[in-house]
Amino acid sequence: MLALERLVVTQDTFRLEADLTVPGGRIVGVIGPSGAGKSTLLNVIAGFFPPSAGRVLWDGRDITGLPPARRPVAMLFQEANLFPHLTAAQNVALALTPRARLSRAEAAAVERALDRVGLSGLGERRPAQLSGGQQGRVALARALLQSKPLLLLDEPFSALGPALRGGMLDLVREIAEETGATVLLVSHDPADARRIADDILLVAEGRAAAPVPTAEILAAPPPALRAYLGD
Amino acid sequence: MARGAGALGAPPWAAAGAALFVAALVLAPVIAVIWTAGAAGRLGPGDWAAVRFSLTQAALSALLSAALAVPVARALARRRFPGRGALVTLLGAPFILPVVVAVFGLLAVFGRNGIASNLLDLAGQEPLSIYGLHGVVLAHVFFNLPLATRLLLQGWLAIPGERFRLAAALALPPGTVFRLLELPMLVRVLPGAAVVIFVICLSSFAVALILGGGPAATTVELAIYQAFRFEFDLGKAAALALVQLALAGGAAMLAARLALPPAMGAGLDRVVPRWDADRPGLRVQDALWIGAAAGFLLVPLAMIVIDGVPGLARLPGSVWTAAGRSVAVALVSTALAIALALALASRRGELLAVLAIAVSPLVLGTGLFLILRPVAAPGDVALPVTALVNALMALPFALRAIRPELEAVRADYGRLCLSLGLTGRRFWTRVALPRLRRPLGFAAGLAAALSMGDLGVIALFADPERATLPLQMYRLMGAYRTSDAAGAALLLLLLSLALFWAFDRGGRIDARA
Numbered sequence: 001m002l003a004l005e006r007l008v009v010t011q012d013t014f015r016l017e018a019d020l021t022v023p024g025g026r027i028v029g030v031i032g033p034s035g036a037g038k039s040t041l042l043n044v045i046a047g048f049f050p051p052s053a054g055r056v057l058w059d060g061r062d063i064t065g066l067p068p069a070r071r072p073v074a075m076l077f078q079e080a081n082l083f084p085h086l087t088a089a090q091n092v093a094l095a096l097t098p099r100a101r102l103s104r105a106e107a108a109a110v111e112r113a114l115d116r117v118g119l120s121g122l123g124e125r126r127p128a129q130l131s132g133g134q135q136g137r138v139a140l141a142r143a144l145l146q147s148k149p150l151l152l153l154d155e156p157f158s159a160l161g162p163a164l165r166g167g168m169l170d171l172v173r174e175i176a177e178e179t180g181a182t183v184l185l186v187s188h189d190p191a192d193a194r195r196i197a198d199d200i201l202l203v204a205e206g207r208a209a210a211p212v213p214t215a216e217i218l219a220a221p222p223p224a225l226r227a228y229l230g231d
Numbered sequence: 232m233a234r235g236a237g238a239l240g241a242p243p244w245a246a247a248g249a250a251l252f253v254a255a256l257v258l259a260p261v262i263a264v265i266w267t268a269g270a271a272g273r274l275g276p277g278d279w280a281a282v283r284f285s286l287t288q289a290a291l292s293a294l295l296s297a298a299l300a301v302p303v304a305r306a307l308a309r310r311r312f313p314g315r316g317a318l319v320t321l322l323g324a325p326f327i328l329p330v331v332v333a334v335f336g337l338l339a340v341f342g343r344n345g346i347a348s349n350l351l352d353l354a355g356q357e358p359l360s361i362y363g364l365h366g367v368v369l370a371h372v373f374f375n376l377p378l379a380t381r382l383l384l385q386g387w388l389a390i391p392g393e394r395f396r397l398a399a400a401l402a403l404p405p406g407t408v409f410r411l412l413e414l415p416m417l418v419r420v421l422p423g424a425a426v427v428i429f430v431i432c433l434s435s436f437a438v439a440l441i442l443g444g445g446p447a448a449t450t451v452e453l454a455i456y457q458a459f460r461f462e463f464d465l466g467k468a469a470a471l472a473l474v475q476l477a478l479a480g481g482a483a484m485l486a487a488r489l490a491l492p493p494a495m496g497a498g499l500d501r502v503v504p505r506w507d508a509d510r511p512g513l514r515v516q517d518a519l520w521i522g523a524a525a526g527f528l529l530v531p532l533a534m535i536v537i538d539g540v541p542g543l544a545r546l547p548g549s550v551w552t553a554a555g556r557s558v559a560v561a562l563v564s565t566a567l568a569i570a571l572a573l574a575l576a577s578r579r580g581e582l583l584a585v586l587a588i589a590v591s592p593l594v595l596g597t598g599l600f601l602i603l604r605p606v607a608a609p610g611d612v613a614l615p616v617t618a619l620v621n622a623l624m625a626l627p628f629a630l631r632a633i634r635p636e637l638e639a640v641r642a643d644y645g646r647l648c649l650s651l652g653l654t655g656r657r658f659w660t661r662v663a664l665p666r667l668r669r670p671l672g673f674a675a676g677l678a679a680a681l682s683m684g685d686l687g688v689i690a691l692f693a694d695p696e697r698a699t700l701p702l703q704m705y706r707l708m709g710a711y712r713t714s715d716a717a718g719a720a721l722l723l724l725l726l727s728l729a730l731f732w733a734f735d736r737g738g739r740i741d742a743r744a
Contacts, residue, residue, distance in 0.1 A: 075646070098657040100660075
């Protein structure tokens with residue numbers, strides 16, 4: 001379970017507060033107007049940006065002061081999720097070890113992860129030789145292999161067309177169900193959230209609200225969400 | 232990224248060590264110079280003449296280079312023709328061309344027995360004399376006209392194409408287009424370009440050594456050398472070094488106040504469509520400027536090759552030995568420059584490196600000589616000192632090539648690296664160095680070529696047994712062994728270009744995406 005305890009994030013004139021919990025194993029769509037702080041919230045949870053007050057807890061353990069690599073978090077960013085000078089397999093292998101040389105078991109695990117996301121036999125290609133959708137799958141394979149209990153997705157598929165994006169989201173859903181990971185998915189398209197999110201976490205007007213089941217909140221959106229959705 | 236950003240930097244010990252090393256390498260000689268100069272007598276009238284000459288030739292070189300660059304850059308900016316890309320690349324070549332080689336090529340064209348003099352002779356005119364102020368200025372224009380042209384070309388290409396389209400739609404005549412669009416850019420870019428060239432020429436040594444000399448044409452750098460070699464007057468050399476320090480320091484401060492676009496930026500292969508320039512008269516005018524500039528650059532280079540080939544086959548063994556020494560010095564200097572650049576790739580590091588370049592090589596050399604003299608024979612330390620000073624001189628260029636790329640890697644991949652635990656040494660070996668191959672190769676190529684062709688500090692320290700190739704070539708010229716000198720010039724040219732090419736190419740091969 002992820003808990004944000006009286007969290008305050010400030011940056012110049014920007015201010016965001018959060019005091020909420022996300023139960024384990026849920027897929028949570030993080031939505032809200034641009035500039036409201038959706039990405040900032042994920043960056044704080046991942047440890048890239050320090051909060052000015054409050055704590056981040058995972059299963060009751062305070063992780064506020066931990067460096068990003070030691071948090072129970074895997075994250076995919078909007079862009080630059082893969083190193084262009086490494087092959088797909090080498091990129092995925094970074095989930096297991098920062099070393100260039102892999103043990104036989106590690107190499108096999110990398111291969112399995114690539115198989116799982118439907119990229120069998122493409123491990124030797126570099127990102128430039130893969131399509132946008134395939135690149136997204138490589139990044140997902142790495143996240144899968146990191147086997148962290150919390151997966152943060154900061155619009156990593158926003159450059160893909162609607163059909164491809166839908167396919168990627170379904171893959172996220174499958175992987176999350178297999179691994180039992182909790183997923184926070186930032187999206188500017190409510191359709192994404194509707195497609196895979198169990199809950200919606202609304203970030204608006206300086207507050208990150210506690211997640212509410214998707215069907216429930218979309219049926220009776222609060223004023224801030226209604227303003228964002230525009231109807 | 233606010234947190235953990237230190238994990239993607241150079242190790243603190245390396246950054247601090249490199250900063251201390253550079254600071255000590257610059258400050259210790261400066262202190263030694265000030266110390267010794269304080270005890271020396273006042274400077275004589277000849278020394279003030281050197282100050283005046285330094286300023287005069289630098290000012291003339293800067294004005295001429297900048298003024299001539301305007302029509303050349305304008306022609307390149309608005310004309311498309313076969314070989315344009317090659318010509319723009321060639322404009323970058325003087326930077327890695329050894330000074331003594333270029334001067335040799337200029338002598339083959341403009342010297343007493345050069346092709347220009349021969350043509351004048353056919354017409355019944357007196358041959359040219361290239362020695363003295365106009366020779367020094369000619370050589371400086373040869374080196375800096377291309378630099379100024381590249382800077383201005385960048386300025387021209389930075390004017391949005393829509394403005395020219397708008398001007399065409401309004402049917403504005405060329406004069407109005409110049410006043411409205413081009414003049415404001417020139418006012419912004421030209422002073423900076425001129426000041427940079429002024430600063431470069433102010434510390435000119437090798438050009439003045441070969442083409443200057445005598446009471447009428449001695450720069451302060453050359454006067455330092457002469458006080459060393461001919462008068463054995465270290466006190467006077469130190470006093471002159473102090474004068475040079477003040478001159479170059481003042482000029483560098485002046486330069487720092489003027490913003491300048493980076494001269495090595497890519498994207499000079501663009502041509503902005505220009506409807507106002509689509510007139511036969513302007514076409515001919517531009518063609519003439521481009522032809523003249525290309526000839527001015529290419530003919531001396533061609534002469535180096537033509538004159539050098541016969542001599543290359545039967546070069547004396549001493550030249551080959553000197554060549555070997557130069558390559559070794561260049562490789563050591565390159566390794567040092569790159570290591571320092573990686574450790575100092577930060578804003579503070581770049582400031583430090585610019586500070587280091589404000590102190591001229593001969594001032595550094597004088598100071599190091601003063602420090603090392605009690606403990607070692609100058610000849611014994613000539614090559615290490617040369618490698619060291621060359622590395623320092625290449626450092627700002629290496630930093631300018633590497634730092635922006637390193638910062639881009641951190642901006643693009645910083646969070647990914649932190650989340651995957653690619654920090655410290657792993658960040659460097661698995662991410663930064665592979666991503667930086669191109670700028671590293673380019674920087675190493677520059678450093679190697681600069682060191683290979685350097686004729687500066689080595690002239691202060693070297694004895695005949697330990698000359699580098701540029702020094703050996705200079706001696707051959709001084710001894711009127713023209714054929715040997717021509718062969719050595721070609722060898723030096725080839726080695727400098729080969730070193731640059733090999734490193735630069737090494738950075739490009741397999742540097743995918």
